[in-house]
Amino acid sequence: MSNHIVESLKKEIEGFNLAIKAEKVGKVIEVFDGIAKVSGLSDIKSSEMVTFSNGETGVALNLEEDTVGVIILGDFSKIKEGDEVKATGKILEIPVGDTIVGRVVNPLGAPIDGKGAISAKGGSASGGKASLSYYPIECVAPGVITRQSVSEPVATGIKVIDAIIPIGRGQRELIIGDRQTGKTAIAIDTILNQKSQNMICVYVSIGQKDSKLRKIEARLEAGGAMAYTVIVSAGASEPAPLSYIAPYAGVAIAEYFMEQGKDVLIIYDDLSKHAVAYREISLLLRRPPGREAFPGDVFYLHSRLLERACRRNKKYGGGSITALPIIETQAGDISAYIPTNVISITDGQIFLETDLFYKGIRPAVNVGFSVSRVGGNAQIKAMKKVAGTLKLDLAQYRELEAFAQFGSDLDESTKKQLERGKRAVEVLKQLQYSPVKTEHQIVTLHALTKGYMDDVPVEKIKAFEKGLVDYSERNAKTFYKEIKESKMWTDKGEAEIKKVIEDFKKSFQ
Amino acid sequence: MTTISNNNNIAQAIYLGSKDKKGHELNLYAKEAVKFLNKKRLLSKAENILIKLKEIVDKEEKIVPATVASANKLSPHAKHDLMRILAKRYNAKEVELSEILDERLLGGLKVEVGGELIDLTLRNRINKLKEYLIEKA
Numbered sequence: 001m002s003n004h005i006v007e008s009l010k011k012e013i014e015g016f017n018l019a020i021k022a023e024k025v026g027k028v029i030e031v032f033d034g035i036a037k038v039s040g041l042s043d044i045k046s047s048e049m050v051t052f053s054n055g056e057t058g059v060a061l062n063l064e065e066d067t068v069g070v071i072i073l074g075d076f077s078k079i080k081e082g083d084e085v086k087a088t089g090k091i092l093e094i095p096v097g098d099t100i101v102g103r104v105v106n107p108l109g110a111p112i113d114g115k116g117a118i119s120a121k122g123g124s125a126s127g128g129k130a131s132l133s134y135y136p137i138e139c140v141a142p143g144v145i146t147r148q149s150v151s152e153p154v155a156t157g158i159k160v161i162d163a164i165i166p167i168g169r170g171q172r173e174l175i176i177g178d179r180q181t182g183k184t185a186i187a188i189d190t191i192l193n194q195k196s197q198n199m200i201c202v203y204v205s206i207g208q209k210d211s212k213l214r215k216i217e218a219r220l221e222a223g224g225a226m227a228y229t230v231i232v233s234a235g236a237s238e239p240a241p242l243s244y245i246a247p248y249a250g251v252a253i254a255e256y257f258m259e260q261g262k263d264v265l266i267i268y269d270d271l272s273k274h275a276v277a278y279r280e281i282s283l284l285l286r287r288p289p290g291r292e293a294f295p296g297d298v299f300y301l302h303s304r305l306l307e308r309a310c311r312r313n314k315k316y317g318g319g320s321i322t323a324l325p326i327i328e329t330q331a332g333d334i335s336a337y338i339p340t341n342v343i344s345i346t347d348g349q350i351f352l353e354t355d356l357f358y359k360g361i362r363p364a365v366n367v368g369f370s371v372s373r374v375g376g377n378a379q380i381k382a383m384k385k386v387a388g389t390l391k392l393d394l395a396q397y398r399e400l401e402a403f404a405q406f407g408s409d410l411d412e413s414t415k416k417q418l419e420r421g422k423r424a425v426e427v428l429k430q431l432q433y434s435p436v437k438t439e440h441q442i443v444t445l446h447a448l449t450k451g452y453m454d455d456v457p458v459e460k461i462k463a464f465e466k467g468l469v470d471y472s473e474r475n476a477k478t479f480y481k482e483i484k485e486s487k488m489w490t491d492k493g494e495a496e497i498k499k500v501i502e503d504f505k506k507s508f509q
Numbered sequence: 510m511t512t513i514s515n516n517n518n519i520a521q522a523i524y525l526g527s528k529d530k531k532g533h534e535l536n537l538y539a540k541e542a543v544k545f546l547n548k549k550r551l552l553s554k555a556e557n558i559l560i561k562l563k564e565i566v567d568k569e570e571k572i573v574p575a576t577v578a579s580a581n582k583l584s585p586h587a588k589h590d591l592m593r594i595l596a597k598r599y600n601a602k603e604v605e606l607s608e609i610l611d612e613r614l615l616g617g618l619k620v621e622v623g624g625e626l627i628d629l630t631l632r633n634r635i636n637k638l639k640e641y642l643i644e645k646a
Contacts, residue, residue, distance in 0.1 A: 009642075012641075013638065016637075016641050016642075018634055018637050018638075020627070021627075022625045023625070023626045023627075024624055024625060024626070025624060025625070025626040026624060040624040042624050065515070066557075
């Protein structure tokens with residue numbers, strides 16, 4: 001046995017060949033709060049990776065006349081004045097491979113889930129021949145020529161989103177709202193619903209509590225979603241430089257899968273904390289502060305990140321990256337600096353409201369403030385048809401609701417609209433972790449918009465919906481088949497679903 | 510009003526002013542330069558200015574300062590060879606070699622010239638082998 005170990009070690013050592021090369025080195029002048037000032041390193045590039053003598057990695061951000069400002073990606077407490085710093089000549093990159101799926105990694109691509117090292121496919125079994133690819137965390141977003149407009153939907157399984165604020169593959173849709181309004185819940189539900197939707201998910205946790213991340217991981221594991229999900233985590237206890245690079249590391253992983261022609265969904269939870277981390281770094285590097293003490297390039301910080309979400313055309317290999325950035329507002333103020341920036345960068349937003357949340361309307365989506373600028377093109381025909389008037393109905397309902405509070409004398413059509421609105425709100429309510437299939441959403445919304453639910457009491461709407469979905473699945477086979485195959489129903493399908501809904505209504509008590 | 514804050518520029522100016530001067534003339538010039546620094550309240554930066562001045566003089570006169578660290582004292586022959594090789598590599602007229610003894614390097618030598626490091630020590634080889642074997646595993 002020991003002979004075998006010695007032999008294999010000998011074999012490995014034989015393959016070791018150390019090339020002699022001149023390295024660029026500098027010396028640490030000062031270290032503070034995750035930042036190091038380094039002298040020397042005269043030929044270093046901006047964003048170049050450096051290594052400290054204790055093995056930690058850093059990135060050169062500020063190139064000054066005599067010194068270089070380096071952010072330390074890791075434990076800076078062991079770095080001291082006079083330590084040697086080596087330039088690597090490489091822009092910061094992270095190792096990626098197919099085996100990263102199902103893992104929790106830090107922004108440098110190192111596993112933090114206790115499941116061992118991430119080896120390339122085959123790993124040591126393939127004689128170590130296969131190796132992980134290295135992707136730069138900063139790269140230029142795909143150009144205009146390589147892109148294609150958004151035309152395929154991302155099924156979130158959340159009725160209000162799929163119907164009113166549809167998201168397409170390659171879109172950037174912001175999830176914005178106060179704390180505790182269900183922002184992460186929407187993101188997690190969307191990941192859970194991607195099972196067998198041919199989608200790889202990347203969840204980037206920035207400055208979140210480790211307990212929250214653990215909960216999310218356990219939830220995804222329980223829902224079988226870790227089979228197609230990668231989690232990149234820069235926890236609240238980690239230094240700001242790691243939070244700063246986390247979203248870029250996440251999108252680098254997403255790009256690896258997009259290069260293979262796959263569709264990827266990436267969630268940045270959340271970019272407010274990312275901006276705060278960048279503000280910390282910038283202030284420590286003595287860059288001039290601007291509005292709310294954020295540096296001048298905070299817009300570029302997010303625009304260059306979100307621009308990397310795209311849908312590539314077939315000629316350039318296909319694949320897409322759909323981005324769902326999350327922004328936390330303070331007291332519903334969407335006109336603060338970072339929210340307005342990210343709203344202007346993205347292709348729409350899902351606005352969550354505390355008031356709605358406490359009224360029991362969950363997901364607490366404010367339909368009036370939410371919009372999807374490109375998702376409409378991605379919606380399937382059948383959904384477009386049933387959801388066409390829903391947004392208008394809801395908007396009118398909200399307006400009438402305010403009026404209705406002042407007087408009881410309402411005309412028939414107003415009353416009808418109010419009743420329809422109440423039922424629409426009820427239908428759009430949804431429990432967490434219970435995504436609804438697209439065809440089921442279509443049946444429910446069809447029944448709602450065609451007025452089949454108008455005489456069902458509001459408190460029985462949920463039971464009606466559940467019963468209708470079960471009943472129709474058994475009895476409206478043609479309708480379901482048509483939607484699955486051609487994304488739209490024919491007259492035959494319509495007649496069938498009409499009959500099924502009427503039959504069910506008769507039996508519903 | 511323009512401010513003088515760039516050490517490099519000051520050092521460059523002092524060097525250019527002193528370039529063709531010798532003996533007494535050079536002493537006078539040095540005094541004037543110190544007076545100027547005092548007037549402009551730059552004496553606190555004198556140390557950095559001198560470092561820059563040395564760098565400029567070395568560059569102009571093709572003098573290359575080099576630091577060599579080794580576990581054992583270098584023999585005169587090895588030192589001579591090293592200086593010859595460095596002079597050739599950095600296209601220098603003269604190599605100013607300063608020696609450091611460091612037992613932790615185990616063997617071999619480490620040469621540092623102007624922010625460039627050539628590490629030929631045993632310790633570095635062992636570290637690199639360690640990284641290689643970990644990566645392989």
